Amino acid sequence: TLPNATLNSTSRDPPTPSTDHRTLAQSHELFITSQYSPGSPLFLPNGAAIFNKLQSFLRAQYPQFGFTEVVTPTIYKKSLWEISGHWDNYAEDMFEVKGRGASGQMTNAEIGQDEEFGLKPMNCPGHCLIFASKIRSYRDLPIRYADFSALHRNEISGALSGLTRVRRFHQDDAHIFCRPSQILDEIKSTLDFVGMVYDTFGLGPYKLLLSTRPADHFIGAIEDWNKAEKQLKSALDHSGRDWSISEGDGAFYGPKIDIILKDSHGKEHQTATIQLDFQLPQRFKLQYQAAPEDLGTTVSSHEGSRTMLENGYARPVIIHRAILGSLERFMALLIEHYAGIYPFWLSPRPVIIISLNQDPEVLSHIHDLQHQLGGHTRSRLSNGLRSPQPLERVPLTIDADISSRSLGKKIHDAKKLRYNFIIVVGPTEAANGTMKLQMANQPEVTREHAIEVLKTTLDSEGYNAR
Amino acid sequence: TLPNATLNSTSRDPPTPSTDHRTLAQSHELFITSQYSPGSPLFLPNGAAIFNKLQSFLRAQYPQFGFTEVVTPTIYKKSLWEISGHWDNYAEDMFEVKGRGASGQMTNAEIGQDEEFGLKPMNCPGHCLIFASKIRSYRDLPIRYADFSALHRNEISGALSGLTRVRRFHQDDAHIFCRPSQILDEIKSTLDFVGMVYDTFGLGPYKLLLSTRPADHFIGAIEDWNKAEKQLKSALDHSGRDWSISEGDGAFYGPKIDIILKDSHGKEHQTATIQLDFQLPQRFKLQYQAAPEDLGTTVSSHEGSRTMLENGYARPVIIHRAILGSLERFMALLIEHYAGIYPFWLSPRPVIIISLNQDPEVLSHIHDLQHQLGGHTRSRLSNGLRSPQPLERVPLTIDADISSRSLGKKIHDAKKLRYNFIIVVGPTEAANGTMKLQMANQPEVTREHAIEVLKTTLDSEGYNAR
Numbered sequence: 001t002l003p004n005a006t007l008n009s010t011s012r013d014p015p016t017p018s019t020d021h022r023t024l025a026q027s028h029e030l031f032i033t034s035q036y037s038p039g040s041p042l043f044l045p046n047g048a049a050i051f052n053k054l055q056s057f058l059r060a061q062y063p064q065f066g067f068t069e070v071v072t073p074t075i076y077k078k079s080l081w082e083i084s085g086h087w088d089n090y091a092e093d094m095f096e097v098k099g100r101g102a103s104g105q106m107t108n109a110e111i112g113q114d115e116e117f118g119l120k121p122m123n124c125p126g127h128c129l130i131f132a133s134k135i136r137s138y139r140d141l142p143i144r145y146a147d148f149s150a151l152h153r154n155e156i157s158g159a160l161s162g163l164t165r166v167r168r169f170h171q172d173d174a175h176i177f178c179r180p181s182q183i184l185d186e187i188k189s190t191l192d193f194v195g196m197v198y199d200t201f202g203l204g205p206y207k208l209l210l211s212t213r214p215a216d217h218f219i220g221a222i223e224d225w226n227k228a229e230k231q232l233k234s235a236l237d238h239s240g241r242d243w244s245i246s247e248g249d250g251a252f253y254g255p256k257i258d259i260i261l262k263d264s265h266g267k268e269h270q271t272a273t274i275q276l277d278f279q280l281p282q283r284f285k286l287q288y289q290a291a292p293e294d295l296g297t298t299v300s301s302h303e304g305s306r307t308m309l310e311n312g313y314a315r316p317v318i319i320h321r322a323i324l325g326s327l328e329r330f331m332a333l334l335i336e337h338y339a340g341i342y343p344f345w346l347s348p349r350p351v352i353i354i355s356l357n358q359d360p361e362v363l364s365h366i367h368d369l370q371h372q373l374g375g376h377t378r379s380r381l382s383n384g385l386r387s388p389q390p391l392e393r394v395p396l397t398i399d400a401d402i403s404s405r406s407l408g409k410k411i412h413d414a415k416k417l418r419y420n421f422i423i424v425v426g427p428t429e430a431a432n433g434t435m436k437l438q439m440a441n442q443p444e445v446t447r448e449h450a451i452e453v454l455k456t457t458l459d460s461e462g463y464n465a466r
Numbered sequence: 467t468l469p470n471a472t473l474n475s476t477s478r479d480p481p482t483p484s485t486d487h488r489t490l491a492q493s494h495e496l497f498i499t500s501q502y503s504p505g506s507p508l509f510l511p512n513g514a515a516i517f518n519k520l521q522s523f524l525r526a527q528y529p530q531f532g533f534t535e536v537v538t539p540t541i542y543k544k545s546l547w548e549i550s551g552h553w554d555n556y557a558e559d560m561f562e563v564k565g566r567g568a569s570g571q572m573t574n575a576e577i578g579q580d581e582e583f584g585l586k587p588m589n590c591p592g593h594c595l596i597f598a599s600k601i602r603s604y605r606d607l608p609i610r611y612a613d614f615s616a617l618h619r620n621e622i623s624g625a626l627s628g629l630t631r632v633r634r635f636h637q638d639d640a641h642i643f644c645r646p647s648q649i650l651d652e653i654k655s656t657l658d659f660v661g662m663v664y665d666t667f668g669l670g671p672y673k674l675l676l677s678t679r680p681a682d683h684f685i686g687a688i689e690d691w692n693k694a695e696k697q698l699k700s701a702l703d704h705s706g707r708d709w710s711i712s713e714g715d716g717a718f719y720g721p722k723i724d725i726i727l728k729d730s731h732g733k734e735h736q737t738a739t740i741q742l743d744f745q746l747p748q749r750f751k752l753q754y755q756a757a758p759e760d761l762g763t764t765v766s767s768h769e770g771s772r773t774m775l776e777n778g779y780a781r782p783v784i785i786h787r788a789i790l791g792s793l794e795r796f797m798a799l800l801i802e803h804y805a806g807i808y809p810f811w812l813s814p815r816p817v818i819i820i821s822l823n824q825d826p827e828v829l830s831h832i833h834d835l836q837h838q839l840g841g842h843t844r845s846r847l848s849n850g851l852r853s854p855q856p857l858e859r860v861p862l863t864i865d866a867d868i869s870s871r872s873l874g875k876k877i878h879d880a881k882k883l884r885y886n887f888i889i890v891v892g893p894t895e896a897a898n899g900t901m902k903l904q905m906a907n908q909p910e911v912t913r914e915h916a917i918e919v920l921k922t923t924l925d926s927e928g929y930n931a932r
């Protein structure tokens with residue numbers, strides 16, 4: 001029962017053996033694990049490609065939903081975790097950090113230089129520091145900070161497994177600081193975001209589950225809870241999706257909405273969460289210059305809030321939200337969902353060029369094609385250096401198999417590795433400047449045509465293209 | 467004298483007061499610092515925008531230089547740092563990490579579950595684990611792993627300052643695993659990469675400084691050093707840049723090339739480093755299936771290398787290289803270099819739209835323009851949800867000032883904040899669907915024209931555009 005404590009809860013069910021993401025990850029070289037860092041997967045180039053594309057995908061969506069990204073520390077002094085409540089309530093799950101040298105930190109030292117650090121399990125306290133770093137007006141709200149930081153939680157080593165039970169993970173995390181009256185619009189927009197993302201991946205159906213105020217132990221005024229829950233219900237109705245209610249199952253610091261996804265095996269996964277928080281703004285004494293209409297309402301019955309309102313300030317509400325949840329866990333889900341056959345835009349193996357033989361002309365043509373299909377500007381600057389590649393291009397990886405093995409064997413392997421496009425180049429193609437694109441009824445194409453096909457596939461409508 | 471130990475050395479000179487990056491960062495809201503995490507800057511949205519664009523810029527260049535990205539752990543067990551040599555040689559600079567709960571780690575525990583962790587100061591050991599995770603052939607080399615991980619080094623708190631003396635930082639780090647005979651091509655390519663990047667930022671001139679084998683204390687055979695240094699000199703000659711030699715100043719484990727940048731005040735900054743390493747491959751027992759020609763050469767006089775060669779394996783060389791060095795320190799340099807006036811592509815404030823008044827039509831037109839100039843696809847899917855934005859677009863931030871202040875005051879502020887484009891919209895523009903673009907002799911333009919202007923500015927040739 002701590003802010004956000006449930007955001008990364010992972011399923012304890014074992015994965016279905018036939019499509020276990022660990023098996024697929026091994027044959028497709030997505031990640032490895034190491035005894036030197038149990039629970040911290042090492043993403044190989046193919047896994048890192050998927051991981052980075054998931055981040056890029058979310059970054060591309062953020063502007064229209066009003067999120068801006070921040071970059072925040074990995075370690076904070078114990079005293080910060082005491083303000084947030086994590087140091088005591090989350091002790092089992094946290095790692096502590098100390099310098100080893102002359103400037104080392106001591107356990108239970110006074111607040112200040114010699115105090116030990118905690119390795120962050122959540123981003124919220126850092127975002128509260130940023131919010132509190134300047135005077136905020138009601139006109140500035142909502143403020144929405146997104147953060148892809150690495151997070152650490154000390155799961156016991158026996159429970160660690162693949163990408164689903166980890167110690168190091170990343171969330172597509174964000175915190176919305178808003179006025180109590182803005183909850184409705186923020187939740188509506190977040191549910192839209194969830195719908196768009198899950199549709200893009202072809203995931204679903206999912207259930208929405210609202211957990212409301214606990215009967216006994218809760219903070220704040222019942223009136224504030226009722227107003228907030230009314231807005232949550234209204235947003236859920238507006239979403240047009242099925243939703244149900246779990247009376248009294250909210251955290252003591254605020255109600256929440258869980259998104260529960262059903263996979264192709266009928267197994268349920270709790271992925272995204274939208275958690276309201278009345279407590280963290282109190283603990284960090286967050287406030288904003290109130291609008292006239294804010295001053296007429298009690299934002300919280302917390303001691304001091306009356307004085308705050310008299311001075312013209314009101315307390316914001318924090319909404320913790322993650323759309324994918326843990327990127328690692330979501331990747332495990334996607335690996336099993338796609339069974340290794342990724343959509344073109346997400347694929348770590350979008351294109352391979354296979355050589356028919358090892359003639360120099362063939363190899364040279366393949367080398368040229370790799371640059372052209374990869375979209376590399378090959379011009380040179382006046383000083384002879386290569387031109388920089390444009391920023392806005394997401395690099396397209398064009399692999400090549402120029403080994404001396406037979407064509408049949410190479411195509412067989414490329415298919416097994418689930419390449420989206422297989423291109424074959426032999427002496428004829430090298431002489432004509434063409435290539436064979438292995439798609440139904442496309443025996444021979446020019447490089448311009450292949451570029452066109454790849455571009456169209458990568459186009460904005462193409463998130464669903466295989 | 468440890469692998470890579472000099473990669474992030476920072477200048478001890480105080481910055482020139484007139485353009486101190488800390489002052490500019492404050493007025494432009496780039497980052498803040500906090501007593502709760504000394505030396506770990508918190509990047510505000512504007513600073514995070516620059517930080518992310520620097521990463522995107524490098525990512526866009528990586529494919530043509532053959533780098534692939536990996537994602538690696540933040541903490542590793544003590545026993546890994548003992549293999550790499552950091553635990554003893556780098557003790558003062560490292561943080562140790564322990565679980566606080568039942569699964570906590572103990573100081574000096576046996577290797578395994580209860581052993582404490584070290585917070586990583588460098589990426590090299592993780593990349594060695596990846597290299598060693600499968601059998602490598604000479605045909606696979608060079609293998610080049612890039613990594614933007616957060617790194618931590620325990621600088622004493624009194625020395626911490628802005629983005630130049632920090633405890634948490636990120637490098638545009640990479641490790642090249644290659645055959646000894648491939649050093650020349652790798653160094654040539656790396657020097658090309660350095661030249662292209664520094665030209666793009668308009669930084670320079672810079673000096674190249676080669677540090678060679680120490681007279682007494684060094685590992686490996688003199689013959690191997692001579693061959694490597696000959697390749698480094700040849701690559702330096704090929705670069706067409708001035709270079710000089712610092713005899714005997716190399717590390718005991720390999721020669722290096724430093725890039726020393728002169729800023730506009732004549733101050734020198736050591737930024738990029740290219741460090742050869744004969745030692746880390748030994749410590750991690752790295753090997754590859756040798757080519758016939760590799761078997762005729764001694765790769766290293768290290769004990770066991772003869773047996774390795776007899777079994778058909780050879781030892782790779784590692785090249786540690788960073789082009790920008792510490793991204794934080796490079797940002798500090800850029801902030802002072804540009805004095806807050808960033809090129810359009812890198813700018814955290816590329817465009818602002820200013821309202822002439824607060825009429826609903828004006829505000830609505832501004833809202834539309836923000837989406838259109840920002841390049842947002844506004845179509846809806848059949849289920850009513852917004853279409854996902856294309857992956858390949860780097861979001862363009864379009865700010866708006868719709869406050870009730872005077873136009874003069876708003877333009878003045880926008881100029882002070884160094885917006886690249888200022889657009890004014892009043893009732894006339896709202897009625898005509900146009901806007902006033904504040905550029906010389908461009909009184910009134912259509913939104914299509916403005917999009918065209920912005921697109922051209924963002925184009926691949928546009929890295930230098932202001």
Ligand SMILES: [Zn+2]
Pocket residue numbers: 003004122123124175320321
């Ligand atoms: Zn949170």
Ligand SMILES: [Zn+2]
Pocket residue numbers: 469470588589590641786787
């Ligand atoms: Zn290194």
